[in-house]
Amino acid sequence: MTQTSWDPRRLTAVAVELPEGVTPPGTRGRILRAALRLFAEYGFHGASIRDIAREVGINSATLYAHYPAKEHVLAELIRLGHEELRRRMVEAAGAAGDDPAEQLAALVRAQVLVHTDYPLLALVANHELHALSPESAAPALALREEARQLLLAVLERGATAGAFDVADVPLTGIAIGSLGMRVANWFGPDQPYTREQVADAFVGFALRLVGSPLPRG
Template sequence: MARRQARFTAQDLADDPRLRDHSPDLWREDLGEVQRGLLTSAVRCFAANGYHATTTRDIAEGVGLSPAALYVHFPSKELVLYEIIRVGHERALESVDKPSILAVEDSSDRLRAIISAYTAWHARHHVVARVCQMELAGLTAEHYDEVLELRHRTNEFFRDAVARGVADGSFAKVDVKRVTRAMLSLSIDLVRWYRLDGEDSPEQLGEFYADLALKLVAPGSAG
């Protein structure tokens, strides 16, 4: 997608299969239908045109409203971005930090489950995830710090999973920080190119990336 080189209209975005994902499922149930619609429209606008090039008119037109209508529900464009990025980071962490995964005793099986779930989440919500990764600079300092804490928690969760396997001998004695960074990059980088109508389903991609991740820590690795 020619991001930031050409601006896309609300109709362009609604019709573009590259901007179709499951992001509408992420919004809080206590939000009204209009608020959820505005968030979904904003996700598409930010992903296609960038946060700074997107206007409140662009977002509102995506749900057939006047530009002023956005301010009835969100005091500023930045708060729309913050809601999207905060929720995206929270849901991504929740996709792996859950009892069904933590109950897995074998370190290799646990890491496989984590990488598979995290990758599948990013594929299934690739448009939201793209905004989460690429539009952080649009946040206020206070909101950025809140999101940074979520990112630290996610990084620590992955590091713990790798360190656990190193400690119990399931994995090679790899550099935990470097290998963890590589694993996270695998799962996240797909948001630049993934499409739900592509060859791999989120689950298939998750399994493939889990296999790659385990090779990074296999006994005999020099990671």
């Protein structure tokens, strides 16, 4: 309840986490983690390969035994971030029932939890995308669009069925997406909320935004 805005000095207090099972083991994975922390704090261009190597404890030339170029490290992180988002949202959509409100809640919860669980990955995936070439960025953009379409489809369905009172589906989708995205900028261990509390609250916000009669969480 004190400082909840973006403050890069907090970065060292946020765990450098990557999704399990999809992160490469050994040095390759350690490079990703080091890059994640440095890219999140200083940006792609502000973090040098020497910085990354030093943090991993290897020589900078060794990076090239694992990744063909600096850009590939970033592209990998961005891919991981977007795949985790898409995976969780597809999973949530599949597990939810037919009720549009329930589907929306499931999607929003999934989105928010990706951002609480992997805040640095979300920050890098969202803020450093511009450093990639169009070809490198395309896969991630496609995944992002897929996640977005999941949300829009539910909003459309809910509005058509009369469960949602929505004047403009795309704009409402943007608003709901914005809520989840910004979580990565402020959520952390020094905040007085657990991840579940944040997800509950944000599901409540989303339901309010669509005018669903469900009460706040």
